[in-house]
Amino acid sequence: MSLADGYGNTLTTRSAEARDHYESAVTLFLGANREGLAAFSHCVAADPQFALGHVGLARALMSAGRTSDAKDALKTAESLAFDVTSRERDHIAATGLVFSGQSAKARQAIRAHLSDHPRDVLLAQMCASVFGLIAFSGEAGHEASLLAFTESLLPHYGEDWWMMATHAVSLCETGQIAASEVLMARSLALNPRNANGAHFKSHALYERGETTAGRQYLTTWVQDYDDRGVLHGHLNWHLALWALHDGDEGAMWAILDGSVGPGASKGLPINILTDTVAILHRAEIAGYAVDPRRWTAASEYAAQYFPNPGQSFADLHAAIAHAMSGKGDRLARLAESSSGYAGDLLAPVSLAFGHIARGRWSDALDALVPVLPVAERFGGSRAQRDLVELAYVNVLMKLGLVEEARRTLKTRRPVLSDAPPVSGLT
Template sequence: MALTDSYGNEVTTTSAAARDHYDLGLHLFLGGEFGATEAFAQAIAADPDFALAHAAHARASMMASDMAAAKASIARAQDLSEYLTVRERQHIDALALLLSGQAAQARAATLAHVQDHPRDALAAQLCSNVFGLIGFSGEVGREAELLAYTSALLPHYGEDWWMMSMHALALCETGKIDASQQLMERALAINPRNANGAHFKAHAHYEAGQSAAGRAYLAAWMQDYDPRAVLHGHLSWHQALWALHAGDEAEMWAAIDAGVAPTASQGLPINVLTDTAAILYRAELAGVSVDPARWAALSDYATRVFPETGQSFADLHAALSHAMAGQGDRLAHIAETAQGFAGDLVRPVARAWGAIARGDWAEALQDLVPVMAATERLGGSRAQRDLLELTYANVLLKLGQTDEARRSLATRRPMLASAPPVAALA
């Protein structure tokens, strides 16, 4: 009798131990917990010819920023794919496309794959979340597409904590906050240690303006979360952001220095860069003094981990870091060469960051105005893109357009309008 994984998918291995380690890794990976890479390695040790375990190890290694291991593992999975089922071969092919930098092709392959194999969770995961292949498509309407994607998959999963949390985020990012919170609570009741669920609950609290409740929830939840886990740094960013909004500078800096900054976080480089740049500049907007040495260190970090443009969400924040650090040549490189899914928007925003650093508010406004109609294309969550919303409002304030600044927040981000974290509007 063929073995199946915990989602009912047949797996080509005769080792129950290998299958069990694979299932554990799948659980840990989908929950954003630490240990998935090790669990998949144990599956491989139990059955060196278990192709899907090699593919899963590749995906987990990618999320651990070990691209050399990821590429070696996916190559081994491909070598073993000749006698696999169609589902397993397609699963491996989609991951291989992603790891070879073919994001658009990987997205198309995944969308086609889940039509026939909706419960292939590790493949379906590639297009879920705001940081997935739909989230980083650079397309207008990608939030609605993500909701359509999870809506189509949800009926196939029943009371599954992972898919429920993914759908809850999609609901949150399209403004359906109450429905998101209700579904998230159901998901977390099944698996309280689901870090993706805790993360998305934080987003729902943020969008609902429930800062105190969100801050208290994360403070308790984070106590048992392994600092080596993929979301530890980003959840620390949420903690720092809520501390900033509460006027608790000491707690904000403690969260940054313990979990967000490059010297502390063990997360993905894209999260380390974007979260640190965002919290530092949002602190400045709120009137908090930021040591220039922090910007200098972050500019150096951005240059090291993203030396060339192409990942638009990272480029956006790298440009901010270079502008605030006074690194004109680095900033100009992004402003002139930005490529990727939203490079056409990164270039004017990079110019705007430079103008802001010089105090040329009129030029900054000129560059920002056309971008503000399409910020969704840049990627990230609404909470992350509030960096631009608040920057835009602050530029208007610097030009004496206070009423327009208030109107912009009230219409575009009303949950920020009652107590905007911008010093001149506080």
């Protein structure tokens, strides 16, 4: 008996129950819903020999932060790969490359695989969005590459909510906001409880400067989202950021302390670190007083979860935390490293924020100037990389270069120029 998933891919399982659980799990996982973990568990319980079910379970466990369990699940899948289709075998192998940290090889393998199997959606998902293998490639122009990637897949998916949401964020990150919102609306109409869709819509609202509309939409949407969901903390980061832009300091701190920061968020360490640091430094740039103990806690968290340089997006934020907390030894280690996909940017960024922490504004400017044009290489979204943009504008302000600060914001991030979240720049 030949069974297939919801995307038409043949599955090596004789169990219709396992197939049904797998299909449900894929839908839940693509929507960043925590229930996908249970669905994948039910899938492999129904057929313990279903290799791709174990791969899906590994992916869900990794998203839940259970790294050791995820690796065990993948090992089980690899042990079953001898009697599966070639598509499934390549799917397992590509996932193994990702799990072993061979991102460049994984990216190459997945691209080649998708040329023959464009609807192998869980592999496509690995490369897509602002946290995928393309965004974290360290390459200049990766936003255009991501757009080309999703655009090439779009014709193969029809009216698929995941593909539409994924292409929509590619459009958004390349400045095509109106087209992004049209596609996003179609996606969310098909699956309103798609957390990735809600996330990507939030980015479009941010890029349009719709602070009030963004707060209203996301506050309502997140109420029914499990706080153990992988995007719960990050969606609340968007709310905290909008509260900052709105001048609602009390709400900003309440959201940070209740849903975003260490001890509050149940998300992945990379999100907890980067979201916390971004709020703290952007709050300082906006003129709010930040308790030094917050910076110390952020530095301790970075040291615990990212002790060794290598994940450049996390390293950028770790450098800020270490600099602002006065942890010179930790900052020096980053400055002396070139590890990671954008490792060559670590030294100037570490130096820049070290100077910022000490109020050495001219030195900070010298260090930031070569970073600013290539900050995209750190990965993440435009909204997240605004941390670097605003840090640069803030340095200009500290040097009394007010008109240059205005001009920089107007030309590089015009969406922030009408009501700039920078102290003294109104």
